[in-house]
Amino acid sequence: MFLKKKIQPLSKQIPSALSALQPRVCLKLLLLFAAAFLTGHLLARGVAALETAVSPASAGENWGLGFSGEGKRPTGNATIEELKEYNAYFAQDTDEKILYLTFDCGYENGNTPEILDALETHNAPATFFVVGNFVRDNPDLIRQMVSQGHIVGNHTYSHPDMSQISSIDAFREELSKVEDLYQEITGEEMTRYYRPPRGIYSTENLSMAKELGYQTFFWSLAYVDWLQDEQPTHEEAFEKLLGRIHPGAIVLLHNTSRTNAEILEELLTRWEEMGYSFGSLEDLVTNKNA
Structure with missing residues (x-):
């Protein structure tokens, strides 16, 4: 530990030091102190103005989670209540064993x-949160999603930051x-559900999505499943997806x-055996406890 030397307040140091000097020197020193104070004040105001002028959009943040224990909702970058201000969600605040399935669709393989x-x-x-090329290249899959009662959400056209x-x-x-x-494909208007690409977001963007009538969806459970050359084993997937599931x-x-x-049919069965049911994000949005 570093010990701080006790320093007398500056307001007491200056008068005692000046008393030993000639009046003319004192005047010069006072003018120098005043100039230094004014310069520092203006510089501070300039820095503050510069910080204010920087757009929040340049301060993107990745959505992240902190594990809270098996069967418990993790902590996110923001709370459920904080996200509500932007019509955004990452989980439901409930003790009911219900979960909401979402898929990000960057392309079809x-x-x-x-x-x-x-x-x-x-x-x-x-x-299914889809990007532009997925919709354009897979109209039959889009129609099948809709006909089976699923929601097709917006993952942006080109998947940018x-x-x-x-x-x-x-x-x-x-x-x-x-x-x-x-x-063009379905003849229907798209449900205004949005997921930021790679989970990168800013409060300014959340406000924009809300202004455009969108609900924004993050997540409370995910695992590294997107690397094509390093696919998780079935055991690794079950360990994460069963061990970290939680109500809402x-x-x-x-x-x-x-x-x-390969595992989805068995995964759904095992979640059901744990007492879970499957809900639609539409239910989450309209639920007063979301």
Whole structure:
């Protein structure tokens, strides 16, 4: 430990030091002190103004979670209550054993049909957050998702770091281009559910999404399932997805994961055996306890 030397307050040091000096020297010193104070004050104001001028969009943050224990909701970068201000969610505040399935769809590599089959077998609703190329290249899968009662959400057109977008017009364009593709395929308006690419967000972006009528969804349970050359084993996947499930969980999975496609039917069965049921994000949004 470093011991701090006791220093007399500056207001007491200056008069005693000045008393030993000639009046003219004192005047010069006082003027120097005044100039230094004024310069420091103006510099501080300038720095504060510069900090204020920087857009919050340049301070993007990755959504992150802290494990709280098996069967317990993790802590997030923000609380459920804090996210409510922006119509955003990462879990439901409930003791009921209900979970919400979501899939991020960056492209199609043959796994989505198997995922849809497993969901249909268990009558489990899900939300698929899709990017532009997935919608454009897979119209039949989009129609199948809708016909099976799933929600198709917006994961942006080009999957950029949305926290670097400071213009609401540019933000709107990333979302509206996906909306237009979806409407061309289904003849319906897209549900305004949004997930930030890679979970990168800023409060400014959350405000933009809210202004555009979107609900934003993060997650409370995910695992590293997106690396194509390093797919988790079935055992590794079950360990994470069974061990960290909790009441009110929003589960994030990727449709590109071969492991997910292979284990999903058994995973849903095992969650059911643990007493869990599957809800729709639509229920979460309308639930007063969300």
